[in-house]
Amino acid sequence: FTLVILTFLLTIFGTFMTRSGIVQSVHAFGQDTKLAWIFVGFMGFAIVVTFGLLIWRLPQLRSRGQLDSLLSREGAFLLNNWILVFTAFFVLFATMYPTLSEAIRGERLTVGIPFFNKWMVPIGLTLLLLTGIGPLIAWRKASAGNLKYQFTWPTLSAVVTLLGCLALGITSSVAAIICFCFCAFTGGTIVQEFVRGVRIRRKNTGSDIFSAFLGMLLRGRRRYGGYIVHVGIVLMFIGFGGQAYKKEKQVEMKPGQEIQFAGYSLKMLKLRHDEDRQKEMVTAEVLVSVRGKEIDRLQPAMWYYTNKNSDRTTEVAIRRSPAEDLYI
Secondary structure (H helix, E strand, C coil): CHHHHHHHHHHHHHHHHHHHHHCCCCCCCCCCCHHHHHHHHHHHHHHHHHHHHHHCCCHHHHCCCCCCCCCCCHHHHHHHHHHHHHHHHHHHHHHHHHHHHHHHHHCCCCHHHHHHHHHHHHHHCCCCCCCHHHHHCCCCCCHHHHHHHHHHHHHHHHHHHHHHHHHHHCCCCCCHHHHHHHHHHHHHHHHHHHHHHHHHHHHHHCCCCCHHHHHHHHHHHHHHHHHHHHHHHHHHHHHHHHHHHHHCCCCCCCCCEECCCCCEEEEEEEEEEEEECCCCEEEEEEEEEEEEEEEEEEECCCEEEEECCCCCEECCCCECCCCCEEEE
């Protein structure tokens, strides 16, 4: 209940920071003192009412269960919740730090993106690992035999991924490799849970694989729906890890000019100007080659809309491949 209350209050406080102008934001309604006091009054009212009710009802809300062991699924949930709470207040403090420093020291010190990236990476990796560990640990208290039985395949998935990264030479970022290994571990956990669930269902009902799979999902919607959420988390972290290998370069090119970038030869062949009833289009044709062999022709463009004041859009040309995407 406390976490639910804090979530609501922090949501209101986030809106207050953005709209009142306390934190610099394009969404602020200017330095509106009256609006700020309305927010403060509402937040004070919400704190008094919600925590007042919580304290009043505390005897009925006390948990009757006890934590038997930290090495249990309950322990993993508890650790996960503490990390999330710490993360929330860390981000809150870092976001408010410029305002606090200005109020206390009279000097506004900014906190940039690199600061958040530096400190949130280990926290995020820990949460990712717990996402994979949680379903593997037994309720109440885990035994050594149970841990060995549950962790074998997910751990093997992580080891294979590590060897694959080393074999492919994608070793420039240690954090990214750890991220990929933890993604494989969590993915292995999810696959293992689905496979074992189908196997047990088939054994108990004598049905085929497809019927057993559907029956398992229908009987355990919350459990297997949670695993699907975990798949989404794994995909997010694969994207985060991939950011470590992103390469960018900004150059000015004229027709006929050629540059080398990330193993590609990019030659700008020509510029083309077109118009329709809504916009003007300036399109570049770029020849993409690898080791002297043409592999694609990309056409990035800038569109200038005539019915709006200096409004334009960038039409990005993308060459997609299983290993990487090339944006121009």
